[in-house]
Amino acid sequence: MNFRCSSAPLAELGCDGVALGLFSSSWQQQLAALLPALASQLELLLEQREFKAKGGEKHSFSFPGQQPSLVIISGLGEPDGFDGLALRKAAASLALASRGSNLKALALGLPLEAFAPDQALTALMQGCRLALYKDERFRSENKPSLDPGEIVLQGLASELDQQLAQQEAICQGVMLARELVAAPPNVVNSLSLEATARSIADQFGCELTVLDEAACRERGMGAYLAVAQGASIPPRFLHLVIRPQGPVKRKLALVGKGLTFDSGGYNLKVGGSQIELMKFDMGGCGAVLGAARTLAELKLEGLEIHVISAATENMVSAEAIYPGAIVTASNGKTIEINNTDAEGRLTLADALVYACGLEPDAIVDLATLTGACVIALGDEIAGYWSPDDGLAQQLSDAAHRAGEGLWRMPLQSSYKDGLKSGLADMKNTGPRPGGSITAALFLKEFVKPEIPWAHIDIAGPVWSDKGRSTDPSGATGYGVRTLVEWCQAVAADAKEGLSQG
Ligand code: BES
Ligand code: MN
Ligand code: ZN
Numbered sequence: 001m002n003f004r005c006s007s008a009p010l011a012e013l014g015c016d017g018v019a020l021g022l023f024s025s026s027w028q029q030q031l032a033a034l035l036p037a038l039a040s041q042l043e044l045l046l047e048q049r050e051f052k053a054k055g056g057e058k059h060s061f062s063f064p065g066q067q068p069s070l071v072i073i074s075g076l077g078e079p080d081g082f083d084g085l086a087l088r089k090a091a092a093s094l095a096l097a098s099r100g101s102n103l104k105a106l107a108l109g110l111p112l113e114a115f116a117p118d119q120a121l122t123a124l125m126q127g128c129r130l131a132l133y134k135d136e137r138f139r140s141e142n143k144p145s146l147d148p149g150e151i152v153l154q155g156l157a158s159e160l161d162q163q164l165a166q167q168e169a170i171c172q173g174v175m176l177a178r179e180l181v182a183a184p185p186n187v188v189n190s191l192s193l194e195a196t197a198r199s200i201a202d203q204f205g206c207e208l209t210v211l212d213e214a215a216c217r218e219r220g221m222g223a224y225l226a227v228a229q230g231a232s233i234p235p236r237f238l239h240l241v242i243r244p245q246g247p248v249k250r251k252l253a254l255v256g257k258g259l260t261f262d263s264g265g266y267n268l269k270v271g272g273s274q275i276e277l278m279k280f281d282m283g284g285c286g287a288v289l290g291a292a293r294t295l296a297e298l299k300l301e302g303l304e305i306h307v308i309s310a311a312t313e314n315m316v317s318a319e320a321i322y323p324g325a326i327v328t329a330s331n332g333k334t335i336e337i338n339n340t341d342a343e344g345r346l347t348l349a350d351a352l353v354y355a356c357g358l359e360p361d362a363i364v365d366l367a368t369l370t371g372a373c374v375i376a377l378g379d380e381i382a383g384y385w386s387p388d389d390g391l392a393q394q395l396s397d398a399a400h401r402a403g404e405g406l407w408r409m410p411l412q413s414s415y416k417d418g419l420k421s422g423l424a425d426m427k428n429t430g431p432r433p434g435g436s437i438t439a440a441l442f443l444k445e446f447v448k449p450e451i452p453w454a455h456i457d458i459a460g461p462v463w464s465d466k467g468r469s470t471d472p473s474g475a476t477g478y479g480v481r482t483l484v485e486w487c488q489a490v491a492a493d494a495k496e497g498l499s500q501g
Pocket of ligand 2: 262264340341342343344
């Protein structure tokens with residue numbers, strides 16, 4: 001599917017499909033201005049259907065043999081609340097309504113007056129592209145796509161076409177993350193993730209370092225390897241570096257939990273724990289690799305980006321770690337594994353120590369870490385924790401611009417008592433109440449206090465059972481857009497010579 005911008009009137013674009021959005025106040029006048037030739041006919045048809053142009057109302061009309069042959073009209077409600085997210089949703093829902101019509105070209109006409117051109121372009125293109133994403137990899141039959149061949153973004157100057165490549169790079173990152181997360185655990189594993197990282201490195205000229213089990217043992221990664229020892233597929237510790245063309249002004253580390261399957265280990269997941277969905281437990285890795293795919297193409301000036309994931313699977317076998325085992329992480333801290341199902345934090349512990357060793361200006365980790373976070377915030381909002389208010393604000397702003405739900409949670413230090421062990425420096429699992437907070441406090445033990453760090457628990461938004469107005473059901477690719485927005489903001493700050501956080 002192709003995208004193009006045009007400021008020519010809708011009726012002059014020569015598209016066989018037209019999709020437009022109308023505000024509830026005076027929708028008849030807007031219709032007359034947008035499609036003068038068809039307006040009176042459409043007005044009658046819409047009135048028959050008692051159209052009020054309320055948000056969510058949508059109607060399609062076909063005019064066989066005419067140009068356009070399909071007109072889709074949606075209500076947008078009052079102009080007041082029509083923000084960037086509403087624009088994205090409107091574009092997504094109109095694009096979806098055109099699906100199956102096999103249009104050569106769909107002209108998309110939405111009111112853009114209240115938006116900056118690049119904000120409008122982002123909402124329209126991402127809205128359409130990511131809503132129309134469809135995963136057909138695992139079907140035996142290849143059905144032809146009946147999506148529009150081209151979407152014309154009406155109301156945007158054609159000079160903006162040069163920004164479409166950047167938007168395409170962002171969409172490709174989100175779609176890569178979705179593909180990685182949705183792929184079943186017998187397809188995506190530590191070795192295939194290595195291959196994915198390698199292909200990003202090859203395609204965009206980045207540097208990839210891969211530590212195998214022996215190399216991880218040499219570095220003393222006893223927490224990560226304790227999880228990996230039950231797996232028959234060997235662990236892979238992935239480290240991808242995206243370097244800028246010119247001098248480095250900021251160094252960032254993105255760390256993703258990379259559990260390609262989480263059975264729970266000997267603390268086996270039981271009924272109701274969605275064990276069959278635990279392929280998505282590498283959603284953090286998927287998000288950072290997706291972001292890497294985008295950022296490697298964008299090559300932001302002044303930014304060196306380190307993408308890290310300790311990939312493995314959490315399995316049951318004679319070699320699997322005992323509940324109650326005590327292991328030592330690569331910073332020398334000892335951990336009593338009182339629950340093998342709290343494995344993500346064990347892998348992240350060594351990944352965070354490694355990231356700190358790179359002395360970055362900031363570290364952000366993403367992880368499908370706790371069911372508790374899903375209970376707290378549901379599946380549209382990720383929770384995040386950071387001791388650094390500056391970094392926390394940057395992430396909140398980035399997520400807002402990206403249209404991804406993100407809510408700051410407390411690092412309540414008194415809850416650390418829940419991780420006290422009678423024998424080791426700490427246990428890996430605290431009590432059930434506040435479970436996502438103790439998980440974050442556990443991770444904090446492996447981060448150097450002088451390095452700004454944030455942890456994002458994406459256990460809820462990594463997956464959508466029902467789908468949303470802007471996305472199909474299944475893997476969402478959550479996190480990619482926020483990470484890219486954040487990196488872009490840090491790069492812009494660095495360029496202006498502002499100090500970090
Ligand atoms: N991968 C899970 C977290 C998870 C659970 C994500 C449900 C999405 C949906 C994680 O490894 C896990 O099992 N966490 C346990 C921690 C507990 C043992 C302290 C949990 O949340 O139940
Ligand atoms: Mn688990
Ligand atoms: Zn897990």
